Amino acid sequence: MANKIPIYMVNGFLESGKTTFIQETLSDPYFSDGGKTLLIACEEGEEEYDLHVLESYDTTLVTIEGKAEFTKEFLEDCQKKYKPSQVMIEWNGMWGMQLYREMNFPKGWFPAQDITLVDATTFDLYMQNMKSLFMDMVQDSDLVIFDRCTEGTKAASYKRNIRAVNPRAQVEFEQEGGEPFEFEDELPFDLNADIIDISDIDYGIWYVDAMDHPEHYDGKTIRFKGRVMKPRRMTPGYFVPGRKAMTCCADDTVFLGFLCRSHNVDKLKNGQWLTVTAKVYVEKRDEYSGEEGPVLYTKALKSAEPPEEEMVYF
Secondary structure, rough: OOEEEEEEEEOOOOOOOHHHHHHHHHHHHHHHHOOOOOOEEEEOOOOOHHHHHHOOOEEEHHHHHHHHHHHHHHHHHHHOOOOOOOEEOOHHHOOOOOOHHHOOOOOOOOEEEEEEEEEOOOOHHHHHHHHHHHHHOOOOOEEEEEEEEEEEEOOOHHHHHHHHHHOOOOEEEEEOOEEOOOOOOOOOOOOOOOOOOHHHHHHHHHHHHHHHHHHOOOOOOOEEEEEEEEEOOOOOOOOEEEEEEEEEOOOOOEEOOEEEEHHHHHOOOOOEEEEEEEEEEEEOOOOHHOOOOEEEEEEEEOOOOOOOOOOOOO
């Protein structure tokens, strides 16, 4: 039986801090734990690896020059030659993720964690010019770290962008030097109101906050505009009111909504717009993969006109 060999993939654009992050991780005794590490670098950045540090933590560095070199045969040769206990890959963010997702790794190798590093000072620029590539990068990430954060960093907005594409991602913010970057995630609606009114433009902000902090809404009444979705095999008496959000381009959207209980589900039509007034309870549900999530219990459903802008943006 083949040994289980975890793969830790560190992604990000050039000069996002990948090399420094990897070297610091390798220096952590809890990570290395005496095993052999194979480090595959898919690009050469401004920062170079300290070979003495790598050697002291039993890490072998292999650098490849181009995308065409990252093949099943190359990885199998690495397995035979170096016999690693674990693998770290410094991925080239310009390659996209399809090659990595579809790679047939050597027997026993398995993706253990995907980490994406982001230079907060250039994030807006990349979002303007390479949004599709960036969103593809973070779609499967377990952890996204924004480094080099400063007073002007729009951390709350950045977090919402990531969580809209990948709700399960952990998103962290750091200052230059690695210290945590503290920020207030202010909400544009009143959590203490008798009815929490979610404006059309704030739907995305509400959705992400309810995903991250369902306890904010437990036992409270909300009102928002959403479109009816009645998935096949949905538990009788339930539907999902929500909105579509653009993840990276007009052809790549995701429906954002929560499970909703109503006695009038049979009268609802897929795609119709409603103003939903509902009380929220946090419950463990199979629809949330057995985890806790907001479940809406309708107080009122009223036909509504579509929002001026139907797509949700962050």
